[in-house]
Amino acid sequence: MGDIILVTGGTGLVGKGIEYVINNEPANSRFGKRDNETWIFASSSEADLRNLEQTRKLFEKYQPTHVIHLAAVVGGLFKNMNGNATMMRENILINDNVLHTCYERKVKKVISCLSTCVFPDKVEYPLDESKIHLGPPHPSNFGYSHAKRLVDIQNRAYNQQFGCNFTSAIPTNVYGPHDNYDLQDAHVIPALIHKCLLAKKNNKPFVMGGTGKPLRQFIFSRDLAKMFVWQLREYDEPDPVIFSVGEDQEVTIKQVAEAIVKAVGFTGEFAFDTNLADGQYRKPASNKKLLSKMGGFEFTPFEEGLDLSVKWFLENYDTART
Ligand code: NDP
Incomplete structure (x- = not known):
């Protein structure tokens, strides 16, 4: 029998990236679908993974041999700050249900998705895989961050006790395409794309909160997808791997905004509201481990990824998450 790969959270930004890569890279290539593989991309409508019985039923239905676990209750700053207990509990439930069911059903391999918010608030940069547990995470989303951190502990414990x-x-x-473009809750790139489109449509200035100076590393969802496929097929250690562009690929929020203006074709007034907070100046993460294990990687240039994201949003405006 072949491999059955279940992707939880398979209908979100990252899951859709994996689905695209699997179906669009040449068959049987390093990242493309292999003849012996069946891929299943599950959404919350198939099973609410906060519920153990529903989780077990999902696994009973598909009998996965491998799992890429992306499903998570995620939210913006406000949802996290006002809901640390809920964010912690719901994510702990999802992760525990998925991981324990994988153990019960003897799933051969599981990759869970963490986030750089697991890292300590006060830590020496660049972030690397050895620094996750060196201090408390940022107080704004400590519930969500601790739930994610716990996955790393669970991975090691299940590896040690049960192999x-x-x-x-x-x-x-x-x-990337299929992002959440909700103006309140979205991450910076989809939120700015949406804001810029509205400014263009309404002939209004495109105003961004903050100074535009903070630096960030952005990874295109389809590049990230290749890394998940690599990890699934070629990496067999419990230790996590950071999936990121290099530290030399940091871009300022101003550069992001300028690239969006170009991609959207916005020609109006473009300004910064410096009364609004900037957030952390930079939090660079190292991709040394990733590149050494993968043997190098050709990243999609930022402007190219952004163009594809804007194009996708324009084409799917009526059905996208806004
Ligand atoms: P999305 O919000 O785009 O997708 C979330 C996915 O999880 C959806 O498929 C959703 O299903 C599913 N889901 C949510 N709640 C449940 C539930 N109770 N039961 C079952 N499924 C559920 O998220 P992303 O694709 O951006 O994130 C995927 C992973 O990547 C997450 O673990 C996230 O923490 C991590 N991550 C994301 C980053 C980012 O910048 N986006 C950065 C770092 C990490 P449905 O469509 O039915 O709602």
């Missing part, structure tokens, strides 16, 4: 092949990935900021 499970459980591991995790830590992506930096992701962007």
Whole structure:
């Protein structure tokens, strides 16, 4: 029998990236679908993974041999700050249900998705895989961050006690088609794309909060997808791997905004509201481990990824998450 790969959270930004890569890279290539593989991309409508019985039923239905676990209750700053207990509990439930069911069903390999918010608030940069547990995470989203951190502990514990092949990935900021473009809750790139489009449509200035000076590393969802496929097929250690562009690829929020203006074709007034907070100046993460294990990687240029994201949003405006 072949491999059955279940992707939880398979209908979100990252899951759709994996689906695209699997179906669009040449068959049987390093990242393309292999003849012996069946891929399943599950959404919350198939099973609410906060519920153990529903989780078990999902696994009973598909009988996965491998799992890429992306499903998570995510939210912006406001949802996190006002809901640390809920964010912690719901994510702990999802992760525990998925990982324990994988153990019960003897799933051969599980990759769970963490986030750079697992890292300590006060830590020496660049972030690397050895620094996750060196201090408390940022107080704004400590519930969500601790739930994600716990996955790394669970992976090691299940590996040590039961020999499970459980591991995790830590992506930096992701962007791409199928993102959440909600103006209140979205991450910076989809929020700015949406804002810029509205400014263009309404002939209004495009105003961004903050100075535009903070630096961030952004990874295109389809590049990230290749890394998940690599990790699934070629990496068998419980230790996490950071999935990121290099430290030399940091861009300022101003550069992001300028690239969006270009991609959207906005020609109106473009300004910064410096009364609004900037957030952390920079939090660079190292991709040394990733590149050494993968043997190099050709990243999609930022402007190219952004163009594809804008194009996708324009074409799917009526159905996109806004
Ligand atoms: P999205 O919000 O785009 O997608 C979330 C996915 O999880 C959806 O498929 C959603 O299903 C599913 N889901 C949510 N709640 C449940 C539930 N209770 N039961 C079952 N499924 C559920 O998220 P992303 O694709 O951006 O994120 C995927 C992973 O990547 C997450 O673990 C996130 O923490 C991580 N990550 C994301 C980053 C980013 O910048 N986006 C950065 C770093 C890490 P449905 O469509 O039915 O709602």
